Amino acid sequence: MASIGGLPGLPGILETTDPAEKAAIIAESVLADLPEETALVARRCVILHWFDQHIISALLPEESRGDPATIYARLTSLPFVEPWRSTSTYHDLTRQGLLARYTNTQPDTLITAAKRAAPAYETWGGNEQENAQAKAEAFFCYTVAGESGKAIGLLNKIWETPLTLSEDDWARYAYYSQVQDEAESLPFVEPLTLESRHWMFWGIAHYFNQDYTAAIESYDRAIELNPEYATAYSNRGTAYAALQEYERAIESYDRAIELNPKYATAYSNRGNAYSALQEYERAIESYDRAIELNPEDATAYSNRGTAYAALQEYERAIESYDRAIELNPEDATAYYNRGTAYSDLQEYERAIESYDRAIELNPEDATAYSNRGNAYAALQEYERAIESYDRAIELNPEDATAYSNRGTAYSDLQEYERAIESYDRAIELNPEYATAYSNRGNAYSDLQEYERAIESYDRAIELNPEYATAYYNKACAYALMKKSTESCNYLKQAITLDEKCRELAQTDTDFDPIRYHPPFQSLLGNHNPKLGA
Secondary structure, eight states, X not given: OOXXXXXXXXXXXXXXXXXXXXXXXXXXXXXXXXXXXXXXXXXXXXXXXXXXXHHHHHHSOTTOOOOHHHHHHHHHTSTTEEEETTEEEEOHHHHHHXXXXXXXXXXXXXXXXXXXXXXXXXXXXXXXXXXXHHHHHXXXXXXXXTOHHHHHHHHHHHTSSGGGOOHHHHHHHHHHHHHHHHHHTSTTOOOOOOOHHHHHHHHHHHHHTTOHHHHHHHHHHHHHHOTTOHHHHHHHHHXXXXXXXXXXXXXXXXXXXXXXXXXXXXXXXXXXXHHHTTOHHHHHHHHHHHHHHOTTOHHHHXXXXXXXXXXXXXXXXXXXXXXXXXXXXXXXXXXXXXHHHHHHTTOHHHHHHHHHHHHHHOTTOHHHHHHHHXXXXXXXXXXXXXXXXXXXHHHOTTOHHHHHHHHHHHHHTTOHHHHHHHHHHHHHHOTTOHHHHHHHHXXXXXXXXXXXXXXXXXXHHHHOTTOHXXXXXXXXXXXXXXXXXXXXXXXXXXXXXXXXXXXXXXXXXXXXXXXXXXHHHHHHTOSSOOOOO
16 A cells, blocks of 8 residues: 555656546545455445445445455445444545446446345345435445346336325435436446336435426426326416516416316415516416416415505404414414504504414414504503514514514613613614614703714614604704704705605794794795794
8 A cells, every 4th residue: 555655656646736536546446455356346335425334235246255244334434434424435536536437347247246235235224314315325336337127117117106295204315316417427328217206206306305497497497298188287387586687477377277268276376476476466476377277286375365465454464364374374374464454553462362262373473472562652552562572573683663662662661771772782783773773862862961962863864864753753852952043954955855844844833942933944844933021
């Protein structure tokens, strides 16, 4: 065996710049020093992603009397073999280099190894996850060995009952597609002849593995083989939607619907895509058709409710949420969304009831706690609002909005120091949060720390130059400091941005210190002010 110091003497080591080829040259020098049978088994292992003593037994020559345990132990001691779960594997760089070399010089070694190992992987014993991995390796080996019937037979066996597979199952089977691609990249391997349904299954597997581009490619192949495959079009639409390519998603859903006009799922998913494009009327049309075809589809009702809410048709939204909940009483999202619709209608007690149920079903939903806090605040139940905000923050310590809203609740309780602490944290989390700066300014103003209030208003205005409320509140602070000129300047800007500020100023006691100053009265439109005694 060549020593590290002797590496320059290895044939070809200095001529190549490819790290994988260098690794292969070094590995071959090590294998050359092994007993002949052990070296043969080691070379056969190159095609495999992993191996153990059971697989070594299958790779031994038929006439061999070698001990698989001894050979496996020898292989695991090699510097380029590393542990993988309860098995062993070649270091990736070494495997790449040796695989490239053997593909050119001794492909029969790889084919023989794959043919011998495949049945061993297929019958390999282990836990559920390990067995799934072994089946995938068997599929890979059958493909490499040219035994396409057995490879496809494995796929068919997996997908005998696709509706029983979980999302995790589908994601795991994406690996099959990856090893198929690897096998078919070898020049001596004939590509498998798959049916459209096989490509369809690959697409589903890639989708749940969150590889949406690969999913689309698989659905394309399914459609190419079967242009009337409505489900493949619909699923392709869902993959496009996951990539936020909603127009292309809609095109696929349209084609699915054209092929199968009673395809409720395609209508429902098309509704989702239209909603994502904020085309809510068209979304509702699709949801309506989905519901007509499948009146038991709770998700379609819930999503239609969301589209109605986006159009500010809150009563109709609630009707849809009600039906969704009737069909699926465990749908926390429908309760949450219904609570939001009730809040938009200022029916805060009913909103809280819906949020309570959403939280009961999903106690980790920070947003439900936060929105329930908003509803309590609207009812002036500030202590209960703070309790909800506290829980929202506990679940999501990065939620700047919950901190800001908690600050407002503290301000309403006249606990201004605690309000400022919450606003400070909101700003720390989101330095661009103009509302939090403005509200912090209010708290400082309530503490009569007007200079600090103005600093906060200034930052709010810097972030949002069109922020009428911040200009108005800054005008209030200057009025409380009896600085009439500055107050009137900022009030004028506030009124320019929002005419409602003029009406607010008419009765706002913050302006009492300058109320009878002519410039202020002029801004209010009172050209003949009544002076006090």
